Amino acid sequence: MKIIRANSYQDMSRKAANLISAQVIMKPNCVLGLATGSSPEGIYKQLIDWYNKDDIDFSQVTSINLDEYVGLSHDHEQSYWHFMQKHFFEHINIRQDHIFVPDGSNPDAEEVCRNYDQIIQRFGGIDLQLLGIGVDGHIGFNEPGAAFELGTHKVRLQESTIQANKRFFESEDEVPKEAYTMGIKTIMQAHKVLLIASGSAKATIIRDALYGPVTPQVPASILQMHPDLTVVVDREAGALLP
Numbered sequence: 418m419k420i421i422r423a424n425s426y427q428d429m430s431r432k433a434a435n436l437i438s439a440q441v442i443m444k445p446n447c448v449l450g451l452a453t454g455s456s457p458e459g460i461y462k463q464l465i466d467w468y469n470k471d472d473i474d475f476s477q478v479t480s481i482n483l484d485e486y487v488g489l490s491h492d493h494e495q496s497y498w499h500f501m502q503k504h505f506f507e508h509i510n511i512r513q514d515h516i517f518v519p520d521g522s523n524p525d526a527e528e529v530c531r532n533y534d535q536i537i538q539r540f541g542g543i544d545l546q547l548l549g550i551g552v553d554g555h556i557g558f559n560e561p562g563a564a565f566e567l568g569t570h571k572v573r574l575q576e577s578t579i580q581a582n583k584r585f586f587e588s589e590d591e592v593p594k595e596a597y598t599m600g601i602k603t604i605m606q607a608h609k610v611l612l613i614a615s616g617s618a619k620a621t622i623i624r625d626a627l628y629g630p631v632t633p634q635v636p637a638s639i640l641q642m643h644p645d646l647t648v649v650v651d652r653e654a655g656a657l658l659p
């Protein structure tokens with residue numbers, strides 16, 4: 418595990434974007450596992466900026482996103498599909514048929530999850546998996562108690578996740594209660610994992626995830642076992658690290 422300490426959110430974003438950029442330069446047809454949330458927004462901004470300066474080319478890249486809310490279609494403003502288009506894909510030259518997000522509008526969980534695992538396999542697995550972390554230690558939407566050996570599956574969101582994510586919706590009632598998420602098994606099979614965290618609300622969970630016991634109660638703690646994990650934290654998120 419390599420921990421990179423950044424001074425600020427912007428510095429974290431730039432450092433993490435550098436690592437993603439290096440991946441794309443080293444392997445132009447790589448598969449990126451991308452993430453939503455506030456944490457990666459700065460990374461996407463930075464990558465768009467480098468794309469506009471002709472420093473990075475996404476024409477051969479494939480993106481396979483981590484998760485999606487059940488019940489939200491692509492055109493729903495809070496769907497993760499929409500988030501990714503708005504914050505990243507619309508601004509770069511990635512092919513639309515190289516973009517994958519679990520289909521939240523399909524209620525047939527078995528079909529959605531089976532298809533998604535087949536897509537991941539068809540592209541040869543994920544080269545670089547970008548991850549944020551939930552305040553309860555979730556990665557993707559793998560909530561505490563999630564089995565480590567699962568592929569893509571449907572989950573019920575924890576109350577703390579609904580509370581944390583309600584800021585994006587008009588009211589708490591509108592926050593979906595379920596999601597499709599890539600499983601921890603798939604995340605652990607990624608060749609490289611890049612975990613980012615920003616802000617004081619993440620300090621305790623980042624410490625527990627990286628230095629506490631490896632337990633399904635803290636899903637991100639399994640990342641301690643990943644052979645190629647890089648963590649980029651800003652000063653606040655890294656405040657409790659040794």
Ligand code: GLP
Pocket residue numbers: 452453454455456457483484548549550551552555556557558578582
């Ligand atoms: C959501 C996503 C996660 C993300 C987490 C943290 O629940 N499913 O992938 O890591 O939020 O989000 P933020 O970066 O906004 O704190």
